[in-house]
Amino acid sequence: MARIKLFVPLIIFLVLAALLYLGLGHDPRELPSVLVDRPLPAFALPALGDDKALDQTLFRGGPHLLNVWGTWCGACRDEHPFLVELAAGGIPIIGLDYKDDPAAARRWLADMGNPYQEVIADGEGRLGLDLGVYGAPETYVVDATGVIRYRHVGILNAQIWRERIEPVYRKWLAP
């Protein structure tokens, strides 16, 4: 028995190694927010371009999309036209301008169209940090009570919208 005890560290290590091997096959970036089904973190940040203070009450009145973007993000440029299209179709989108230069962000919206009802300027990435943002773009569905219902990491396009996000959005649209 005493001899078997000496192999306990080896067994622990082997279990750990097996786990790490299995872990290699998983993409950690698929991680949905811990905050799914929990309220959006409270925040008080300026709106892009003016001093207006924005907070979580912004999301009252119906489900919204919260789109995390930045001018430094190449993929956001690809995503942007589809957001403009969605907004034209009446989907309310709030932008979160993440760790960005406000002047560049305003130019971007002037050049490419503004799909957002409001843009939260999160220059320090504080709200992004609270949300657990890994990179941009990311899109959240936030319901009328300010609870996060879905998180998508990566570019939003017509297919992803149809298959994954629209059903969630529709579900929370109906009371």
Next chain:
Amino acid sequence: MIPEYGHFALILALCLSLVLAVVPMLGATLGRPLWMASARPLAFGQLVLVAISFGCLAAAFLGDDFSVRYVAQNGNSLLPVYYKISAVWGAHEGSLLLWVLVLAGWTAAVAAFSRELPPELVARVLAVMGMIAVGFHLFLLLTSNPFERLLPMAPAEGRDLNPLLQDFGLIVHPPLLYMGYVGLSVPFAFAIAALLGGRMDVAWTRWTRPWTNIAWAFLTIGITLGSWWAYYELGWGGWWFWDPVENASFMPWLIATALVHSLAVTEKRGLFRGWTLLLAIFAFALSLLGTFMVRSGVLTSVHAFASDPTRGVFVLAFLGVVIGGSLLLYGLRAPALRVPASFGWRSREAFVLANNGLLAVITAVILLGTLYPLVADVMGWGKISVGPPYFNSFFVPLTLALALLMGIGALLQWKDSAPAPMARAAGLGALVAVPAAGLLPWLWGSWQWGAALALAATAWIAALTVRDLWRKSAFAPSRWQGLQRLRGGYWGMVCAHLGIAVAIAGAGVASSYSVQQDVRMEPGDTQVVAGYEFRFDGVTARDGPNYHAQIGAFDVRRDGHPVAHLEPEKRRYQGGQVMTEAGIDAGLGRDLYVVLGEPLDDTAWAVRLHVKPLVRWLWLGGALIAIGAVVAVGDRRYRRPVPVRAAVSANVVGP
């Protein structure tokens, strides 16, 4: 051609490490002196070749050779010279080359300073280090070659070093941290050699201890610098985030701390051999695991390298061979090294054992927290992340327990102590710690639990350490002579334990009493935070070598007297990334910390003002711990050759 020379030198280094891994080991087994003697020149040769290879990569950065893919991705012709050099380890491939260079350096250092050790032991130790080198050379050459060319379409300009890394902290942090990580390969190699040779005598411990201390000191400094860097560079004002990469460096440190203590018991009393061997193996295993986690992409982190699954598979296979093999060897051979232990519960051994147990538990808790998201994912329990609340709720009480035991344990005798002196010591400790908890927090204006407990722990450790120093220096004609007679090893312990006390005070007070305000400020506005009056004097633009900066001016006064002038910056680098540089007025009593946020209109800015009491003590504590480790190495006994008789008599019968 220079990058090709570098590549070629690396291939030659691999060849030498292959020979180093095989020939001296066989020589030690078969008793061939010449084969064993080949270990030293091979170790030196490997260092020269890796250094040439490293020099070639540095030359490619200095010469702006953007036909080399790694240089094109991480270099830029506008970078100042010192950042061109630090850019060598700014990303995965080059930092791995640095890792290999440090490993070759440690191997050569062991070869150079081990003249008095038995030749079999030296041959085995160097061969084990050679095996580790084989793995890393292959990893570099097969998955992460830094010399890969981008021909024929070489870009005209490099993409530039990540601006987060363009900083003094990042010039020195990785090399020091790697010195620590890789330095743990030395006690590891000594442990494997002891298991293979079936000998773990006084000579073995006397040689292993200083090496372990030095590696541990580097690791301490590396982690301390990392925390300091995160504090001033990330602009969040935090100093520890329980991020997977931070945990990856903290876990080997905890285990190495236990190892340093376990080695002391093994040297003085010949006990805890199994612990010492296992801790040596696990300390290195965790530093390899850290490498794996940072580079494989199984976990996400603020500062993980670009990840790549094939690299992950390679490191994991390597980890399996090295650590799985070592633990198998331990299971098979450890009985040969066993000695019966006998000591009472009021002995130094018992307290070291208890604290090593605590350190192991803390490490396990951190490992669990770090890997839990991965486990949950693999098991299909959903995706979760584990945050600071989990880590703090375990780490804080366990650390307080550690402090309690450490205060007493350090002044007990080996084998057993009488109950009365122990009770008197505990009484004195309590007499200092309780008022400290009750009164000291009021220095910062209010009484809070966290700070009170931390200050009690600090007072407890400091009082007991100083009392022991006082008693130990009493047996001499004068107090001064008494202090001079104390040995380096003892002074090292005093220094490191006081370092822990200082760091605990810093962590407790800074967490409890830091004040932070987010405000909108126009030029001329003043804002009072924790008694300090911050006046904003507007923002001016200035250009750096490869960035445009906007620099805010803040004048800080207290009771009308000027205290500091701070200039936080907002930098926009060539690549378009925006970085904040906090304006910090550092002080032993408190830090003033100002971050420039966003411009809100033409003149107003969002500004974040912090006052952080005692935050410096954290890093001061880290520095004291590292100094203690180095002072202990200076102890006379490590410079005297071990008497042969002692070595023989202490040797346990082999298999």
